[in-house]
Amino acid sequence: MADLSLSHPKGFFDYLEDAIPKLVLAPTFLAALVFIYGFILWTAWISMTQSALLPNYRISAGYRITTKALTKMKNEGVSENVLTKLRILEKHERTDKKSKFLRDVKKQIGAEQLRIYQDVILTHSYSHDLFIATCIALGLILAIFLDQRIRAEGALRTIYLYPMALSFIVTGAAWKWILNPDLGLERLVRNLGFAEFNFDWLVNSDMAIYTVVIAAVWQSTGFVMALFLAGLRGIDEAIIKAAQVDGASLPRIYLRIIIPSLRPAFLSTVIILSHIAIKSFDLVMVLTRGGPGYSSDLPATFMYAFAFNRGRLGFGASSAMMMFFAVMAIIIPYLYSELRKTRYA
């Protein structure tokens, strides 16, 4: 091998050459640090304040002066001067989620409003799991089939991957028309002669959330398939040949050798899909707008509505932090378990 050591002592330009990769990445790194992590901290700050329409950086006081309390004070002879000051203080301390917990008088009623949010995140979390599980299952099956060295592999791969090129807005609009009972699939099958065919999931309060899952799965399965296909192609043929020599059946080979060696691909897939699932906002807005009633509301749409439409920035920020913690609760243990073990090539 050629001797790459320099024939002269290291000068300024050599240090510069070594540092070029770091310099090139530095702006991006700085931007990510400030705009992603810095603003996560900003949101955490806002979630503890009483921000209503615009950000207000005072951390909330933790109690509230209600009109009932004011009337009681007035009846007990508290001066009008003091009452006015209290009313002004009250106006500047709009409630947010944190202070509701601390109020013992209205704890019951405060919890009620929180319960809507909990209903949304708890009852619709299964839709996220369903989306991720379905995408992985379908993507893996498609990748395994495509890996069989079939003839039109390139064309098929493109066809399956194509939906990923669409934005969620386009996907939402197209599926909204397809799933519309009067215009889309139901009408088509009825016109074909099946007069009692029903597929009104889109307008059904109970089933609307599953239409969101259908549209999202259609969009993301191709991407998952591509990831798994790349993983499959990276598996060493020698191990499989050895297993076949030992007499293992094909399903056994797949279950015991191939799928476990796809673990890095599983990790990437779960992380990417769960981030798509948690942040899915545009798809829901276009497909169902929150669904009949609010049956297909997701945490992101809830957060947007409260932070921007309903003038409760502090409350919206709290719900955003809840989403953040929910994602962290999944990702951190998974990351830890995957990256801790030493990997054998």
Next chain:
Amino acid sequence: MGSKLIKRMLVVMAVIFMVSTYAFGGEVEVLHWWTSGGEAKSVGVLKKQLENEGHTWKDFAVAGGGGDAAMTVLKSRAVAGNPPTAAQVKGPQIQLWGDEGVLANLDDVAKAENWDQLLPKVVADVMKYEGSYVAVPVNVHRINWMWANPEVFRKAGAQIPTTWEQFEEAAKKIQKAGFIPVAWGGQPWQEATVFEMIVAAVGGSDFYRSALVDTDSKALNSATMVKSLEILKMIKSYTDKGAPGRDWNLATAMVIQGKAAMQFMGDWAKGEFTAAGKSPGADYIAMPAPGSSGQFLFNVDSFIMFKQKDPEAIKAQNAMARLILQPEFQEVFNVNKGSIPVRLGMPRAPFDDPALRSMNAFVASASSGGLVPSMAHEMAVFPATRGAIMDVVTDFYNSDMSAKDAAAKLAREVEAVR
């Protein structure tokens, strides 16, 4: 010498161009979402009037009906310390903006132009923050209208209803004749619009005020509220399956085309009929929603004015506020948009029959106490409260919750966001 001189000349020209865009006379930057045909034309009128007085108009239109996108943009501008001169904000949101301390005081213009005399007190109160004018109203929409296709009624042998009992009879006949009785748009704001029409009809103006304006828990969890919710649910059986998610103008189209018999919607629906070439009385009938003929649920669009530092800009801002409430703009804007002038005592000639009836009702209800702000259109309560009410109403409408449970839930949810 040649190239150096040319370079210097280019620099000088560039500097001149930069400086020459500085406008003399104030500049008004106006944020609004009036981007569709008639609305944009009306905004153009105000722009021309301002320019005739020597000011410049910088348009800041953000499309998206209802103004969600515009409000978000406005908030980011306000946080950045650079709000526009005027923004299209209405109802109690004006109070929220006033709390942030960024609004300009329009009392000079108000006194000079005698606004207290020209506006009904209910409307003027919405425009004031702590006693001073901070916003200028542009128009008045009436919410509680019913738009009916007389042909469909005739074919079904039904009468156009004036009470909710008559509605049920007529709807049954229309359904039997094979038409859709009610053209419905299944969006929360539309459901809330019809809900408040029913509350006003069933409970009367005083009940409406205590339930949907003062949000008194006893009024929200009362037998009258349960009855209103039951009527709302009753309407659902007379709508079609494709209703969820439908836009309001598509529902109006159903009435225009004769597929449906009636729609409960505000007076902006008139624009759809006019655009389709239909004439009032002959092709469509506009009536107050059943039971609410004495009530006027109003929605007043307004511009709030932000504090400005530049004296020229302040002059331009005051000019804009003054021009908006003057008869010329009031007439042109409202004829084009389909609403009625908010200024009392306007000449009646340019307005068509439904608008004239609306203007009469506006004046009559102002004195009788039937002039009430619309909750569904952000005139009566703060956004969070309105959101809570709409959540319960839309959930009730789209699920099999009982009316009693819904009324109790209404009271609870409103308390929770108070």
